[in-house]
Amino acid sequence: MSTSTDQEDTLAMLCDSLARYLDDQHSLPQRLHALAQADSAPPPFWQGLANELGLLGVALAEAQGGLGGGMAAHAAMMETLGGALAAEPYLSTIVIGAGLLQRNPGAQADVLLARAVAGQAVIAFAHTETQGWHDRAEVQATLVPDGDGFRLDGRKSVVQSAPWASHFIVSARSSGSAREQGGLSLVLVPRDTPGVRMRPYATRDGVRAAEIAFDGVRLPMDALLGNEGGALPHIEQALDEGTLAVCAEATGVMRRLMRDTLDYVRQRKQFGVPIASFQVLQHRLADMHMALEQAAALTSSVAELLDDAELGAEQRARAVSSAKVAVAKACKAVGQGAVQLHGGMGMTEELAVGHYVRRATLIEGLFGPASWHLRRVARLQASAS
Amino acid sequence: MSTSTDQEDTLAMLCDSLARYLDDQHSLPQRLHALAQADSAPPPFWQGLANELGLLGVALAEAQGGLGGGMAAHAAMMETLGGALAAEPYLSTIVIGAGLLQRNPGAQADVLLARAVAGQAVIAFAHTETQGWHDRAEVQATLVPDGDGFRLDGRKSVVQSAPWASHFIVSARSSGSAREQGGLSLVLVPRDTPGVRMRPYATRDGVRAAEIAFDGVRLPMDALLGNEGGALPHIEQALDEGTLAVCAEATGVMRRLMRDTLDYVRQRKQFGVPIASFQVLQHRLADMHMALEQAAALTSSVAELLDDAELGAEQRARAVSSAKVAVAKACKAVGQGAVQLHGGMGMTEELAVGHYVRRATLIEGLFGPASWHLRRVARLQASAS
């Protein structure tokens, strides 16, 4: 229950400057304009974060040139980015990508990590497959030894930020059948590697993702991250940290939705009075507020917990899933409430609320919906008792 | 979708006279007074129903001296009885007891059926056991051949109306282990049979039930109802019909709760205005109303469906479970809403609402809560597709 106050202050200062920067460079019209042109590289704010602000390393270990802020720093960054709908590619490149590289060091990994922090590389984590639903071991892509390296084959689906990425970290099966816990490996694949095909598209929140096909992709030995066949614990950790990161992002997204909705009901009049005077709407706002406050409080508690080096994988899973449940519930309550209270205007692309609601909706499902995480908590409870 | 209008009219007339009789003889104070003394026989209204009104046979087949009203008649009776909190022992003696006897005729059964309809016998269905939760095949009581008859051993729990009963219909295992589908039998056990011990108590709705021990109870050959080992389908049907009967009862219970609550919020003033003027309470009332109307509509549709002679057991189960889900949800919405809208007064035994709420609460769980029935619907869906 104790945090270094100094570090908290530093972090708050950095996030303030980030927020100001985003206000200035990444307003909603600027965002829409930039995304319309962001077919193959992230929008310009990304370079600003890396170069002008130098913020990409705040969470990373000091050994890697970071500030050692850990998950608490990721959470603070993501919340601020969420407030401006700017989470990608921080999530894929830094939280997940750099996280995996940090924990699986090596010549290639170290170089890429440094480049990512400097804004020179964008990483996408190519893990999900079409048939997987949210099962983390459901990997059919294969990695087989081939000469003095490997051969990678398989399909990955909805790879976030892929069209912007310079590198993919790809999960594949060295052995075992789909859904088996063992036998998974991670490899680093530069985007322009022969045999990589991409079908890029926008996602509902306006950013980019892709289907990716790896057909007979030949990789050198040192493309392997970590141990062959032992990647699942790393995948689990990366996805748990990604989950908590979007939980923190959700706080930023929902605070904006809440603010806009409160503003709207105060000024919108029907039947001669502001609609804020209707008790049913007041209670709905109270419920939205409580859902948001609970999600935010639990998310920051769990972020702190995750920075405990002695934390076991099951405790981490349990805590992250609980946070995701609260966040998914809150995203539903706040997102749906924001639309309903805006009436028809909430259904359009013309106000910010429509854009924030779509991101909130995607966050509900990202890394598994509430039902998936509830079942995980139940499973962990059974194995703990 | 067609019903005989004549029969509907007759039934409506009979229920009207029943309602008037209950108003007159079974008001809430009369009920409480009668129940306080009803340790070993049903309250006096029961004799009135049987003799003055001659209503106990309306649902039964004409061959048994009934009016052939079927489930629609049971539903109409139960709804009316529910409106006066007077469902037992109609439920145990007529819906379940007479239903089982009708479908398992024989010398003993025929005599008891006639006596039950005449109000001379009260039947309790001793089926549930402590370990059973709501599983209908979870029976550990045993029935073994013994000389020229049987020997019955086992424990039954929360046997509704048992302290009032002259006869028990007992489920027991002729073969197989607990939860096996086959091997269940039904036997008729007069209350004063040696080896029968009872622990009587009140239930939360003010009526009576008991734990019963059968220790080495010797029964003649003709105590057996139907085929040895083949009772489960009969048990299922009896419990499904019992379930639908309490669904109909719930309509009566909830209509009274709704009426009292509407009256209360119209006259109760806080902050200088009737609390009915608060929009949040209005919407809660609207939701209670909708839950009740849906439950009532589905219950009467299903009652009609059950009178179709060609209906299969799975279709029956599916329909009854769906009705029970709607009813359990409505009981929760209406019961909890009635207490909340009555404030402190709803928490006391001083108004009718406190008594009706307890019955509504028990109905939620009777014959299985919503969750149990939902799982049954899911199972039937899987087996149907």
Add this chain to the structure above:
Amino acid sequence: MAWKLSPAETAFRDEVRDFLARELTPELRVAGRRCSGIFNDYEDGIAWHRILAKRGWSTPKWPVEHGGTGWSPMQHYIFASEVSTANAPRVAPMGTGMVAPVIIAFGTEAQKRAWLPGIRSGDDYWCQGYSEPQSGSDLASLQCKAVRDGDHYVINGTKIWTTHAQYANKMFCLVRTRSGGKAQQGISFLCFDFKTPGITVRPIISISGDHELNQVFFDDVRVPLDSLLGEEDQGWSVAKYLLQHERGGAWTPMLRERLRRLHTAADTAFAHRDAGDMAAADMALRLAEIECAIDAVEATELQQLRAQARGEPPGIRPSMGKVLGSELRQRITELAVEIAGPQAAIDMPMADCELDDMTVPEEAVFAMSAYLNDRAASIYAGTNEVQRNIIAAQILK
């Protein structure tokens, strides 16, 4: 739940099925399946409407003398169920279901002759001018003005949320013909040619990316005096009659069809799961919950049909139907998004989903479109807050 049909009802159902098997083209079925909004777009909707019209089924609920079918309520219900099951396009009801009943109730013989045949045949396509930017739930506060000038009304102002205005050639519209007095007074109901000069249409893109809605601007739009339906300044009673009508109709057929799709999608999503995996079992329970909820709504709708057949006034039943149907519809699309999994995030036209070996599941894209569109179900046609106000007012009376 399978309700018992009489032999005559069974025969009618088979007749409808035969018709659908014969007349509903594969292309139109695909269009129906991909319709994630409330109605299909003009082209597919009107194509199907014309097929129905040829069979005499394009306006089944109208009085027989105007071209209705004279079906029993149960026949209407069966028809709606079969049409839903077959994935027929959903035809926008502004003509057949909204303006036509008020034309029949309030129109002169000349107006009926002028407007009803075009609706029935599909030659005319109507849009509705009710809401304004400042008048949503509080419809009576509307400000769009019509002033008499010789043989014409001159309309100035704006209407919003005008579904399919981009396709319409006719509009019915509430305008203020007199100010002062109670807000409900001085409103008139006009029907006119939507191609009249001075009308401009601004598209409104919804959060699902669809273009169904528009804002309409009137700049000295001159429409003839016989555009007036009912009496001048008495349009509020016409408007209310229409709203009552709009809320009628059964939700269940569509809900059942959507649930069938969920079952299919869930079977696909969890096809490869181990027996020990709980995801499929958990989802089955939630599908059962929806199924039971549909049973309950269906029972009230069937009860309503019987009451209607007995000539009882609808009372608050349409409001109940709106609340229950729309919220259940929203729950279904929530679940559809969940079943679709990560692919639900993908934003692309459904027609583009299939592509060589990198096909994206159309059902996932549909799921999110439907989810986003369905957020409006509790807003349009009288918000659910307003409907609950109506229900409460009635039961507290």
Add this chain to the structure above:
Amino acid sequence: MAWKLSPAETAFRDEVRDFLARELTPELRVAGRRCSGIFNDYEDGIAWHRILAKRGWSTPKWPVEHGGTGWSPMQHYIFASEVSTANAPRVAPMGTGMVAPVIIAFGTEAQKRAWLPGIRSGDDYWCQGYSEPQSGSDLASLQCKAVRDGDHYVINGTKIWTTHAQYANKMFCLVRTRSGGKAQQGISFLCFDFKTPGITVRPIISISGDHELNQVFFDDVRVPLDSLLGEEDQGWSVAKYLLQHERGGAWTPMLRERLRRLHTAADTAFAHRDAGDMAAADMALRLAEIECAIDAVEATELQQLRAQARGEPPGIRPSMGKVLGSELRQRITELAVEIAGPQAAIDMPMADCELDDMTVPEEAVFAMSAYLNDRAASIYAGTNEVQRNIIAAQILK
């Protein structure tokens, strides 16, 4: 969730555990376990209070100078958790938690000397006179009157929902000392001997069959003038201060303990099920849902503790805590009834459950008692409707 404790906090937790292991008797643990209402009855509650008092822990939240412990917010939280886990009796807070803080804030030195020690030791047992039959949520409309007559106030009127009035020897009470003006004006806060002549108590039996509540009648009850706490006619500010205090405190420790009982009950209920049976798996999911909901409430409560430690005003946090805590508590008892199965219907004293070979499960009887009692959790101490009004007013400000 297991939060990280500092070494000092861990040591404190162990100290509390040792104390409980030593001092909490088996009889008191049983009493605590069987308490299905809000508080234990007098006898068990006060027995435990006296044990705490001996250790100096009966009034931990008071200022140290009056006998508080000076614990950090986290220590209070740990203490509450351990005490809940050990099933200690729940002591009614009318003295320690409700009237004492206002005596400390508003009382004269003489009043503090007169009233605080008896609360701390357990010699005095207080009850609260706030609500009246016509004044529930609208507390300010209260009518119970006190008129000055020489050295005394003469009280006439009635109070309702008076918890444990049948045990009390002291009462704090809101009375109207002046009429006219705003409802909030002219109210005074009196503290007096409950054995004063003219006071009668009528029991109110709750739907759980318990007798916790009463109606109190005042018939020319004469209490000395120094019964007045704070200023005459200014009692509303005292009353509000108390309400704010009443709503503080953490719900999580009790919720966690209740959830542990649910797990145990579910393990028993489903012990014999087949692997293919879904009942246990379905229930596990719902228990997980509660567990996660408790995590979320706990996180807000811990956040609140930190804010409190920083000296921030509580704001709407107590209202949020009341709504979240009470509704979660209600969900827990709903589920408990479901797990208990058919036996939940049984109505008998918990002490009678065990009987030879026909024992009835005490937990089932507890479950229904707790469920029925907990219906009041969203009513007392300011209905949840009022709390949501407060929250909305604040965020809309």
